[in-house]
Amino acid sequence: MKNNQFAIETVDSATELKELRAIHFIDASIDNLDDPLAVWKVLLHKTILEAKSETVFKQKLNNYLATPTVALGDFLESQQPLTNEIFYCVALQLLQFDVDSDFKLTEPLTAMKKIQLPVITDPIQSKADLLHAWYLLLCTHTKNGQTYLDKLTQDGYFVSFYKQTTQPLFFNGKAQAVFDPHQLIRDVVYVEAPLDTDQDGKRDLLKVEILRPQQTEQGYKAPVLYTASPYNQGINDEAGDAAMHNVDVKLQAKEPNQLNYKDIHYAEKSAPLPAKRQIAGEQKEADETFAMEAPYTLNDYFLTRGFAVVYAAGIGTKDSDGIRDTGAVSETVSTIAVIEWLAGNRTAFTNKTDNVEIKAWWSNAKIAMTGRSYLGTLATAAATTGVEGLKTAISEAAISSWYDYYRDGGLVAAPNTFQGEDMDVLATEVFSRMQNPGDYLKIKEYFDQVLTIMAKDQDRNTGNYSHYWDDRNYLNNVKNIKADMVMVHGLNDWNVKPRNVGNLWNALRDVPVAKKLILHQGQHIYINAFRSLDFTDMMNLWFSHELFGIDNHAKELLPDVLIQDNTQPETWHTYEDWQSPKDSHQIFNFEAKELVPETVPVRTAAASFSDHLDPETFDFYKKHLDVWERDLLTTNHDTTGENRLRDNRLIFKTSQYDQDTYIDGRVQLQIRVAVNEPFGMLSFQLVDYGDAKRLTVSPTILASKALSGTYDWRRDNLREFTLQKETTPWKMITNGHINLQNRHNNYQVDELKANDFYDLTVELQPTFYHLLAGHQLGLVVYATDFGTTVRGNQELQYSLQINKCKMSLPIK
Template identity: 55%
Template sequence: MKFNQFSRVNVDYRTQVSELQGIGFLNQLVTPQTSLNELWLSFIYKSFPQAQSQSSLKEMISNLLASPTENVFNYIEQHTVDARAFYTVGLQLLGFTCGDDFVTATPLNSMKQFNLLYHDKITDVSDLIGAWYDLLNTRGKNGQNLLDSLAAQGYFLPLYDLPTTQKPLLFNGKSQPVFSTDELIREVVYIESSLDTDHDGQRDLLKAEILRPVDTNDGLKVPAVYTASPYNQGTNDEAGDKMMHNVDQPLTHKEPNDLKYADIKYQKPATQLPEKRPVNGTTQQAEETFGREASYTLNDYLAARGFAIVYAAGIGTRGSQGVRTCGSPEETSSTIAIIEWLAGNRRAFTNKTDNIEIKAWWCNGSVAMTGRSYLGTLATAAATTGVTGLKTIISEAAISNWYDYYRDNGLVVAPGGFPGEDADVLAKECFSRQLDGADYLQSKPIFDQQLAAINAGQDRASGDYNTFWDARNYLKDVKNVKCDVLMVHGINDWNVKPRNVYNLYHALADLPINKKLILHQGQHIYINAFRSLDYSEMVNLWLTNKLFDVDNHADEILPAVLVQDNVKAETWNNYTDWDLSLIDQKKLFFSPASLTADKISTATIQSFSDHLPAKRFNKYKQDFDAWRADILSDQPQVTAANRLQFKTSPVKQDQLLRGVAHLKLKVASDQDHGMLSAMLVDYGSAKRLGTSPTILKRKAISEGFHWREDDLNEFQLQAKTPWKMISKGHINLQNRTTNYKIDELESGKFYDLEFDLQPTFYHLPAGHQLGLVIYATDMEMTVRANEEINYSLDLANCQMDLTTSQY
């Protein structure tokens, strides 16, 4: 086990004493003459809030070893507490087992091994107070710090009734769970948007579900953490499955054009909005509540710590009006309407008919957005409007340009795992108004028209960037971002591919905002329940700063770029940037089967076929893992004729691959159309981290007292494998200039082209070889017709440019 904590705030002794008094751990006057044993024992006594009697409490404490042969009570009869006894007890309070997890005779060795902060000497009162303060902030075996573990046992229950002037209660720069989750107020409002997407002559009303602390009824103003989730009110999975497009289609020749960006640039159309609804009255009392919302466990954690939680699914979803438009400016407008209401700049009503206005009177006007995938995407979209009230977004696995989600360099390229999905399919899946029969009957005709427009606009026939995609490119509006941004993305996310966060990260670089980036080794996942990283506490520190306006130095404390290592388990490293400093630009040239530092001087042509035997083609369509294993294998095998493989010699020292691998190729197709795909590969037998986390313990993480729970997860090293795919990329040979201009392609003629693979941040170990595999059809992403088509590369005019640094 190895723990990584990046949310810790270093405070002075005076602050330690004050904060320990504030949370009830120090309710006595301490002086240099205070007995160390008495003070230590008082801390331990308070660490069992579940004990309801002195007898129960003493029994629990008597089970703690303070030395290899003495429990706490026996120990203090003979000794004064020192660092060894302190951490022997501390490790047990943190959930570690004597003997199995640590040796009681050498607890400091275990603290060091676990990468936990410890004090190597405790000789006076200030040492003991400092050590206890830090222990409360130390992560334990269950993936929570000690104070959060105590909170789950009811430690803060006596502080629920603190006056509102003393809330939020802060400890080490973070808001603490002194809010009763049993008494959360759940209410629904309907926010009037500046849209009429269903063309019914009324502005679309948007349903929002709110969970807020009961303390707000006593005058406490709290910030809102808002998750815009189109899935929140249900989905039409079966209907979406029926709409999936057939990817067993041939690539065809495209008619060349001479388009300029101005020809396809999105221009917002002029629209005539219906009048606002008349207001027939006002109230502070909502008329509708709800039971169990479709929640995000990070939000559950924050709800116990004084943040109001808001969920809204947006236009075209169950309970709201309008239609789904999949990533369009209308969806962005729908998303920010909720923020505008929370900030006091838009109206909402208690229901959809009576026009009784209700304000967000309980909100302090500060809003953050959270969520993964489509949820994080809408947070990104909202940020690019510069909407007032939005202080920060935490965008996880978010799309920054919908073209980069469904397309790549003039090709239809599916998000990993979903061949055949496209914008129209996703719109259908999220149109949850369909779940209410009468509402669907009324809204179906206009939504069918909308689906037809999406289908036409997405243009699967060409795969080109066009006005439809330009309207869904948030990167164009990054200059408007005023809020601080925390980005989280998986380097192995082949659903929302890393290019989305890479481009956003670089687009934000020169803006006068605070931005942070976390890159993990997972696929399309959340990371708030990982044992090795204090992600929830990092978010708490960040949001306490941004939303409660607490000067806790979050901007300085949290790393600029935090990257999970792909070789060493449970290891997270911080960097100043992704790929801008302390780097080397490396060029690798192609020769038969090799990537070398020297360019070959003689013309060398190598070719491969895209055609497979029918039986094997049909197998690969059903088994992507088998296809990937065969095409990447470095042994002679069945796909040798269907790809070209190039490898470096074994690298002499560990190195980092940072950013994009850029390919410059000279290629010919024996048809008037064609595509190329490429995978960057780490060749070398090794145990590697899985890209899906292992569940270490079910329901191990408690988000508060008698509140919701989460599974404890971690990436673990798997059985040895001979290779690991690092990155990939694709291009249509007719989109050599840009993704919207179509170039001519003549059969048998060589053309120069360049394209980037997906960005990465990869630790390549010494002794491994870096490989590049060139092929055409990607069985899990591109169209696949098993066409009789052959490709040739002129190796003397092929190279790969890399950005690297020493590890």
């Protein structure tokens, strides 16, 4: 068990005392005491919130041990001196660590160091020493991955503050839960966007759901956490399933072209808009409310800390106007229209009929965006507009270019587990106006026309980058970003693949904003309820600085790059950069079944493989992707006998590494290949070969509904990546795909002559990977990827000219 805390601000003793007084740990009952033991007893009394009498308090004290043989209550009565060992023996129990299994009562300081919990080293000899130790303890994480003060908050510590709260309260640079979540005000308004995407002659109105502190009614101005979620008003699962595309189609030869980027570059075109609605009046109170939103638990945490939270599904969703056009500029405009209203720069109405204006009078005009996947994507999109009022964007598992989500290297390439999905399918799934039949009747015919156009423009026939995809590439506008950026992504996320965050990080290098990057070992997930990392605290420090203006050194305290280690549980490392230009490179030549250092002569001339399977095997793999993956990567016989993919891929391996090695960034391949038809594709997987118990890529639930932002409030599961129970022989590190006719880039199509050799360069998805000593790197070369590419099962034969193939491995 390892604790990793980055959001603890070091403050001077005067600030510590001031903050302890502000949260009522120092008061008159402490002021008149000098003995540290007596002070400690009063502080402990304030934490045992369930005790309403002295008898119960003493009873509860004796549930803890001060030494291996003395209970805490008895120790406090004995008047023995307080030592650091005794303080931290009790502290570990207060932090919910278990005696004997988590730490030994005789060695509490050793345990604090091993778990990586902060500790004071100077002896606790005075009242001042004790208060300093207590301050640090309140900032320290419990076994359940929340600060001790947050644990007390969850127990009800701040409930008594509710009636007196008029402004946020900060402790250690972070906002505290002094706002009553049961007094939240829920409003619905309709923001008028500068769009008419449904072509009805009226500007689109967007439904916005607001949760704000009751104190805003008395003049408090709240900063806003805004989540733009197209899923917020519902999803059309059945319609989406029906719209899925058939991927069992043959790869086709493409017509060569000599396009350059200027030919396909998207230039925004202005279109005439209907006039703004005539405002018929203004009111302060909303006409509409709602019972329950589709929440994000990180937002829930901040609802009790003085923040307002806003959700909007955007154009084409239930109760809003417009249509969905996945990734289009109109989606971005729809997203920032809400920010503009929150910042006082756009109009909203109390309903969709009366034209009565309502302002965001309760907002302090400082906005952060939050959310994962499509939600994080729209946060990125909004940031690239430089919209006024957006101070920071937290983009988790976000798309930076839609081409890199649904395509790869001139190929149709599905996100993981979503074979057959595309832009039109996603638009159908989130077009929740469909769920209001009366409203859908008015728009169905036009939306069907839009879907027809999308199906044509997305171009599943060629997989080329085009004007359509350039329109949906947010990287084109990164230079406009003014908001500070926090990017979170899974290194095992094969839904929104790592190239999306990798390209965004690189594009931001020269943009004059603060940027932070967190790379974890998971798939397509949130990380705000993990035990080993203080992500919620980090975001509290960040938001308190960005939206409240608190001088808490957030930009200096939070690491620029934070990466979870893939070999050990609960281990995180800080770095200055990812994909650093300063990295060195290991160059390998291809040899028969080997990857050899560049200095080693190559003897083998060629190797080949087929892309065709017998129909029975082909159909089996389509239904059993896990078996296909196993057979693809396994070099020996499986349990059923002969490996059915033996002739359908090539595997090249290094010798065993003699020391731990860190791969950092984009692995580059130089390949010379021929195919027996005038078309073809290649797929690649970089693999860690070596027996090991590896981390799960899906988090394990450690404690169900164990975490909450405050007392009697919504709860979340405590999660963590844990070691697999069984040893596995390999793990895929990263992958990549390319159409052989897109040898130069994704939009230029080159002629491909059957059986002629061609040189091409392929960059695999960026990664960061800790390869253990004794393991081998393997490169698997194949064609059809059953989980990603089209599956034509064609009679294709590929040949590699081995002595002209290389792999460049970036090494930190």
